[in-house]
Structures are given as structure tokens and as C-alpha cells.
Amino acid sequence: MSENSLDMDAIYRKYCLPLKKYIISICRNDVLADDIVSETFYKAIVNIDSFRGGNLYAWLCTIAKNTYFNHVKKKENLNVSLDDKEYLEFKSSKSTEDKFMENEEKRELMDQVLKLPEKEQEVIKLRTYMGLSFKEIGDMLHKSENWARVTYYRSKEKLKGMMNYER
Template sequence: MGELDEIYSNYAEEIFKYLMCLCHNADLSEELTQETFYQAVKSIDRYNGECKMSVWLCQIAKHSYYKYLERNRKQLREMPLDYTLHTSPEAEFIHSEDKIGLYRIIHLLEEPYKEVLLLRILGGLSFKEIGEIQLKNENWARVTFYRAKLKLRERGKDNIGQ
């Protein structure tokens, strides 16, 4: 038991910070940190030492986060838009900016950036679903969304608030 306590004390803060980067929610990160170590204890016999302990724990943390998202996907979609806007990095970006100015900039984006942004932010669709709609794949949707956010940032510095 002492070895498990040592693992927890050595890595809990790192795992918590990693989860904060994923979900931007301290309460959820704390809950998922606990879940990560619970899963690690259950599967410690599968840790073979081929990678660092921190890498192994981050993998478990990532999978715990994905499981959380999958379990709560339907529930999150049924929440009011204002609440869901505060639960994702994309939504936090919208919330922190002048919304009218932001939507003006989105409207001026060329396709497919505009559509991908709207499907993700307003439609709440997953990257996989966006890829299917566009007859592309999930990775294409992720890259396009990332590039669209970069374009928003570039244009937003000049246009937001005008």
C-alpha cells in the first residue's frame, strides 16, 4: 500500500494538470484524477515498465476523460446553450469575446472553415460527425477546426468590437 501512496503523491498533481488541459474544469479534473488512480490500481499488473509511470498514468487519464465525454455526450447536448458554452475550450473562446463581433468574423470566413466552426460550436457535433458530414474523416475535421480558430484569432484582433 505504501508504494501506491508514493505513486499517488508523486504523480497526482501532474495528472490533475494534464486533465485541466483537456477539460478546463477543476472539479472534473479532480474527479478524473481520482478515477485515473482507481483504474491504475485495478490494472497495475498490466504496467510493464516499457514507458514512464507518468506516461502510463496520462494514458489512463486520457481514456478516463474520453469515457466521461462518451457517457455524458447526450446529457451535454440536452443542456441549455449558455451552459454548454462554458464547458469546452471552443465555447470559452466564444464566451470571452464579443459575440456579435465574433459571429461577424465567422460569417466572413471561407468554407469549409465557417461550416466546421458552426457545426462544432453551435451544433455541438463531434469531429467524427463533422468529418462524416463533409465526406472526410475525423482528422480532417480536427485540423480544419484548428485552422479556423487560428483564422479567427488573426482576424479577431483587428475586427472584434467594430
């Protein structure tokens, strides 16, 4: 596929924010996410001929995820903390106590998600944070749509059990 057949400006406008949200769900660092997104689009432009059609967003997410993991390896920082920077913003109409409780519940849930196997974590994040379809998740992880659906359901059930056990 040639660079001319794709409007990279339109692609950037369409996928920049969703891609950034995806990377933030992995690294929890706004500044790093910006760097990864920039590098992802650079790699996509340079390697556009390797895109074989299909789901462009899944292809970009794969590049972004690999770019992030390469960054982590380079820094030899394998302990990526999800608490480095708060990702979720709360509406100003909520009381401070409500915000605190909601934040604690989300943090507790994320702690439980991190106890799941890596593939299950990824499916939960892609479905919950990114809103990807099971087909998109399957494509992105080189699995079937049914695998993504079953993995999501089983992971969700595990999380429910883990959350009930913790309380």
C-alpha cells in the first residue's frame, strides 16, 4: 500500500486520541504516552508498505504497544507502575469524598486487573478503556473473535470473584 493511497493527516486526526488513551491505559504516564504516539505514527509512515489492509487501528495499536515495550526494555524499568500519574478525571460536580471513594474503587479494581495473566489484562483494557470490539481485540492479539469474547467474560468473572474476596 503506498503512502499516497492513505491520507496520513486524516489518519492522525482520527486515531491520535484513541491511541493515546490506549497507551495511557498501559503506561499511566501522559508525557510518555505522547512520545509513544508520536513514535508510533512515525513508524507507521516509514513502514506503511507493511500494512496489509484490514483494521488500521489494530495495526497502529500493535505498533504502539511494541514501541512502549521496547521503551521499557531500553530503560530496564520492568516495574511499570499504574499509579505514576492519575489517568481518570472526575466531574467537578462530585464531592471530594465521592471522588476519593470512586478513585479508591478504581484503584482497587486496577490492582486486581494487574493480578490477572498478561493476555487477560490486555483484553480487559482493550475492551473497557478503549471500547474495542471483540473482533478488533482478536485481530490485534492474533486470536479469534470468540477467543477475545470468552477471555473477556472469564476475566470479568475472575475479577468479580477477586473483588468479593477482598471485601
